[in-house]
Amino acid sequence: MTVKKIINHLKRRLSVMAAALVCASPCALALPPDAYAAHSVLAEGSWSKISVETSGMHFIPASTLRSWGFSDPSRVRIHGYGGARITDLLSTETYTDDLPEVPALRTPQGIYFYATGPVGWEMEAAVFRRVRNPFTSAGYYFITAGERDGATPAPTGTPGCAAAPATDFLCPALHELEEAPMGEMGHNVYGEDFRLRPEQKISIDLPGRAEGTPVRLRTSFAVRSAGASTLEISAGGKLLGSPLQIPAVAEYHAGSAATASFLIPADGITDRLELTYSLRRSATIQAARLDFAEVNYTRRLALESGNPLLFTLRQPEGRLEGAAELTHVWDVTDPLAVSEMNIAREGNAAMWTNSATGQRSYAAWTEGMRMPCPRLVATVANQDLHDASAAPPDMVIITVDAWKGEAERIARLRGEGKEKLNVTTVSADLIYNEFSSGARSVNALRRYLKMVYDRGLKSGRQLRYALLLGRATADNRGLTLTEREHSLTLPTWQTDEALAEERSYTSDDILAMLDDGSGADARNNRLSIAVGRIPARSTTELKAYVDKLYDYENSSAEGQWRNRVMVVADNGDNGAHTDQAETFCARVDANGHPALMEKVYVDAFELDGGVCTEGRRRMYRLLDEGVMWWHYTGHGTEDYFTAEKLLTTSDITSLYLRRLPVLCAVTCSFLRWDGSEPSGAERIALKPDGGAIAAISATRRTFIGDNALINDALGRFALARGDDGRFLSLGETLRLAKNYIADTSPAAEGRTRYVLLGDPSMHTVMPDCSITVDEINGTPVEPGTQPVVTGLQTAEIKCTVTDPSGSTIPNFNGTAEATLYDSDRSTVTLGRPAAGTEGRRVTFDEHGDRLTVALDTVTGSRFTLRMHIPADIADNMRPATLNIAAFNRSGSRAAACHRDIYVAGTDLSALPDTVAPVIEYAVLNHRGFTDGQTVNSEPVLLARVTDDTAINLSTAGIGSTMTLRLDDSRTLPDLSSYYSPQAVTEGAAGTITYPLPRLTTGSHTLELRVYDTAGNEATATLRFHVSENAGPRISEVYTDTNPASTQARFYIRHDRPDAILDVEMEVFDMHGRRLWTARNSGRADSAGSSPMIWDLRDNGGHRVERGIYIYRARITDTSGHSSVSSAGRLAVTAR
Incomplete structure (x- = not known):
């Protein structure tokens, strides 16, 4: 089913939402064309980048400017907007383009200007609360020199005051150290460690405090302990309020926090507030840290300390004491439109009336005062990401500088691939310069993508994909990373919540929210483009992954694995995981049965010492054979799946796969890519010699209800076709699934926790071309017919290779292979309780055992499968499954999974077959094996068998199943699954490659029994000795x-x-x-x-x-x- 058909179906169900539902080319809102400069100011001229640490007045002496290469300070201009946090809301009101000029005062002594640092203040409930930019520890500006004069603050307001002026103001002050996070999540970093020193003092200066006025304190403290804790806070030796009760830490929390506010009376307060924090504990404490102490106090409106004064007034009239002849009062409410107040002097006072109303922010200062000087960061080369003449790309790769070469390799791969994408690679540092005033910011990347997207919409070639090459980290400022580690990261969007994991997560979805007005609520904003990230931790790891991408794209591993999907489900939770897996399968099948579904449900297997041994064996056998999509639903952690050890950390280490799947793990935290240690999904996907080619999973804990939505939505799009007939790319699959959830369950937050590790433009190995079944035993296959083949019959099945539109491909010449599976069977799970949750018996259907395989040559897109049906069949008149794959030497491929065929009855006219099959050889490890030879403890059986008719692969019968017995006491399982057919002109032939389980040291025997479809038998016996010290040869x-x-x-x-x-x-x-x-x-x-x-x-x-x-x-x-x-x-x- 195509995406368009899925959308039309949704329109019928959800008519109210029909206007919002889109397919691969969604309509979107775009900022007006003039919102973006045609060229960046950095495109020409000489530029230097400078940094500031705080908000306020700054001064660059003329001598410093000359040392930076600017000979005429009067011609120096300053551009940028510093380090304030960029809002997530995309709108014309919140968007600042490129690098606007900053008004400044130029004097012979140097340049004065107001700069914005990474920490600011916002009024909330009549007090100031700090606002910190979690992406940078500095604000940045760019300076240049030109022929024209630079911008200066425009004079405004009326000198003097007609009404009673403000003579004091509410002043904020802050104590906050940032030493370590409580856990690896969220933006918050905490201060003083109280574990070894449970009582500590801090002091906060209160310069210019108006006498007789109280002080408001707001403070927060966090503890991680199994027991409750008590925190006493004193000011000037007096206990403030009641002690704070900090509860024991809850499961999946990094700590418990207590936040409190106090009004401290004026008695005994000087110009310094002395606070004492005393922690009392009831159990061992793993972590205990002060978060912050915010103070609001009344301060005199006066220049008293020789430093500039920053203040906020709610009334337009002000009176500043301590003014001098060269004192200036600037309105810095908008730092990009600074104005200078016209002031009247009365002795040492300056008075003004602002023509603007409402709350206004000011900076009062006198020339020659002590002021910080910005630091020179670097000389900046010319750049122009704003260039309006650039061709709109289909895909953007954003990379750290060290990985530009690998970014170009991926760009070539996609540019030369089937879609011939126009790919742009760009350094993140260049984006920061033009889209966040030089500071690291996830919204800088987003604003750049927004510009590219909007311009693409206008040109008719919109942006489709964005790939990030950079490690993810919760520590966006690099406070806990080495400089080298930080240089390999790209910023991540994080929730502000840093303690409770159920409310804390990271996501790259914000980068895909490019419609106007998006970003305010990530739960229901739609995604405009598909985004993926490759969070490699070293150049070597990234190069190995890009090598894997090339190998995957050019893989010569042919066969039916290319349309095989493995669905794995956990037990417990009243059968919810099994139900969700079944929903996923049903949604995939609704797209026209494009894939062979293999099910591994934990609750369908008995446990062996708490381990799902048989489930493990089946899952890893399927992975060895190859699956294109590996889907898991259930419990998990950062490191493993299921309590029954279906996937452990050691399994990940040894996951050497030749045919790489896409891993989709609908579980908790398996792709927690912003931690200090790589997650399980990272270890699998970035494994250089196997693992998976990409991964979709959650960065944090998820909930069963949200996972149900994800499974349902992913099933709808995982194997859906786009309007071009091709199966959707991996990124489009996830994008459309998330948009479906946003449209149908707008309050659901869980979708944002799922991310893509991999290239979003990548298509899976699922062939786009299909195969039709035209005739069975001479009878045309028409819609609605139920063709039947019988036991002991040689069925002739005529097929045709078609393109995605259903048309025959006349020049397709190659090889076809097919497997016929017995009729469907129903399995009932055991209904075991697990992990403290109830179980429930669930009935599910799956295809039957493998009956027979066939090979044929494809000529002009047509071929005939001759399939010898064994006598032993289920015979239950339920649909059988015919899986077919075809490929040619030029790399074209086709596949189909047909479910409209039945296997029933017996061909009574079949001629008797008395010729037994032949075991041409049966050896261990190597064709040179001799009976009695010493081998290693995990040898591999290698055998080749032939028959004049067909080898029996069915397990439905008794006494005619291909078997392998060890030491005449143990039958090894699932032997027929390791049989691979070979092309022969007459009869049938194939090989068996069966890995034996770990064997004990000493002598052993193996007996191989093989049957043909008539029940004739052949046997071979091997004798060998096992030694732990047997080395390879x-x-x-x-x-x-x-x-x-x-x-x-x-x-x-x-x-x-x-x-x-x-x-x-x-x-x-x-x-x-x-x-x-x-x-x-x-x-x-x-x-x-x-x-x-x-x-x-x-x-x-x-x-x-x-x-x-x-x-x-x-x-x-x-x-x-x-x-x-x-x-x-x-x-x-x-x-």
């Missing part, structure tokens, strides 16, 4: 390029199929000098390695001369046992 090292002129490919044959090996290849000259070494680690292919390629250059990068060279190999297993090959010779020709 190299049987052959060879090259297929001898002599070599441009490169040499080396291959290694050994006796460790499917094992994790370190492989080392060396080349020496005839004097024994080592010229070249290459190493590779990973999972071995069968009994050999992928080629190791030598470009005929030595380790110094120089091309070797013509001559004879010696090569050899070494392999080492995970136990440290190794084997070195004999030497071979390679001839190298002249260049």
Whole structure:
């Protein structure tokens, strides 16, 4: 089903919302074209970047300007808006474009200007509350020199006062240290540590306090302890109010906080407030820290300390004492439109009446006062992200500077791929310069994307994707990171909540909310573009991941895994996880049964010592065979799935997969990518030698109700097609799923906790082309018909490869393979309780056992499958499943999963078959195995079997199932699943590659029994000895390029199929000098390695001369046992 059909269906159900529902190209609101400058001011001229730490008046001496390269201070201009936090709300009222000029006063001594730092104050309930920018510890500005004069504050107001002027004001003061977070979440960083010193004193200066006035204190304190704590706060030796009661920390909380406000009487207060904090505990304390102490007091409106005065008045009239001849009063309510008050002098007082009404902020200062001087950060090269003539991109890759090369590699991959995307790569630092006045900010990235998106809408080619290359961290300011670590991060949006995990999360959704007016409420804002992030922690890790992207895009691993989906569900919670998994499957199937669904539900298996052993075995077998989508629903943590150990940390380490799935884990915190340690999803997706190609999961705890919405929505779009007929990209799948939730459940917050680790423009390996079944045994397959094939019958199934529109592809020539599964069966779960929750028996349907497989050659898009149906079938007249895949040498692929075929009855006219199958060989680890040989403790059975008709793969019968018995006492499970067919002209042939479980040291026997579809039997017995010390053996090292002129490919044959090996290849000259070494680690292919390629250059990068060279190999297993090959010779020709 296409996205358009899904949307039309939703319109019929939700007519009220129909106008809001969109498909792959949504309508959106855009700022007017003139909201964006055609070019940035940084596009020309010479620029320097400066920083300030606080808000207030700043002075740059002329001598400092000259040292910075500005010879004429009178021509210096200042641009930017400092370090105030950028609001999440996108609107014309909140948007500041590029770098506006800052009004300043230029004197022969230097330049005075008002700067905005990262901490400000907002009025709330008649007192000031601090507002901190959680993304930066400084504000930034840009200075340049030009021919024109710079902006100056415009004079305003009336000198003098007609009414009673303000002579004092409410002044805020703050004590706040930022030393460590309570937990790795949220923006807040906490101060003094009280664990070893439970009583501590702090002091807050109150300069200019009006005598006889009280002081208002608001303070907050956090504790992490299993017991309750009590906090006493004293001022001047007097206890303030009642002691604060801080409760024991709740589960999944980083701490418990107590916030209180006090009115401190004027008695005994001087110009310094002395506070004492005394902590009393009832249990061991893991953390205890003061958060902040905010003070509001009445201050005289006077220049008394030799420093500038910042103040806020609610009335337009003011009287400032302590003024001098060169005193200025600036209205800095809007720091980009500073005005100078016209003042009248009366002795040492300055008086004015502001023409603007309402609450206004001021800075009063006298030339020559002590003022901070900004710090020179760097000289800035010209840049112009605002360039209106740039072609609108389909995709933007935002990267840290260190990873520009890898960003370009991804851009080339997508630019040269099927969609030929126009991809722009851009450094985050350049975005900060033009979109947040040089400060790190997640909303700088968003504002840049907003500009690109709006311009794309106007041009008709809108932005579709944004990919972030940068580690995620809750510590956006890098207070707890090294400089190197911080340089590899890109900012993350976080909730302000930093203690309660159920209310704290991080998400990249804000970057996709690009409609006007969006951002105020993340729960119901729609996503305009698809966003993903690759949170690598090193250049090496990122390069390995980009290598995986290239390998995935160009994967030669053909077969039915490309349309196989594995759905895994946890138990407990009254069967909710199983229900949600079934909903996901139903939604996927509603798109036309595009995939083969494999179900692994924990509650369908018995437990072995609390471990779901059989479920584990089935899940990992399917992963080994290959699935394109790995979907999990249930309980999880940052490190693992399920209490029944379905996926553990050690499993992740050893998850060496050749066919990479997309992992979607609908569970808690499995993609907590902003922690100090990588999450399970990061370890899987960023694993260089296996794992997954991408991951969708939650960054924090989620709730069952929200997960139900996610499962439902993802199922609708995971295998839906776009208007172009292609399956949706991974980013579009998640975007549309989230928009569906926003439209249908606007109050649901859970969707925002789910993020994409990976390239949002990436398509899965699911083939876009399909396969139709045209005839079965000569009977055309028409809609509504129920074709039946019978036991012992050789069914002929004629098929056609079609493009996404359903048209035949005449030039498709290649190979087709298919598997027929028996009729559906119903399974009832056990209904076990789990993790303190009730269980419930749930009935679910799944396809039957594998009956038979077939191969054929595709010619002109057409092929015929000849499938030999075994006698042993379920025979229950429920639908069977026929999964088909086709591929050709040019890389085109098709797949389909047909559910409109039935397997029932027996062909009574079938001729008797008395010819037994043949086991051509059955060995362990290597074809050179001999009976009685010593092997390692986890050997692999390798066998090839043939039959004149067909090998029986069914497990429905008794006594005719392919089996493998160990020591005549234990039947090893699921052998037929490890059978792979081979193309032959007559009869059937295939191989078995079966990894044995870990065996005890000593002598053992294996008996292999194979049957054909008529029940004829063949057996083979192996005798062998197991030793823990049996190391790997190299049987052959060879090259297929001898002599070599441009490169040499080396291959290694050994006796460790499917094992994790370190492989080392060396080349020496005839004097024994080592010229070249290459190493590779990973999972071995069968009994050999992928080629190791030598470009005929030595380790110094120089091309070797013509001559004879010696090569050899070494392999080492995970136990440290190794084997070195004999030497071979390679001839190298002249260049």
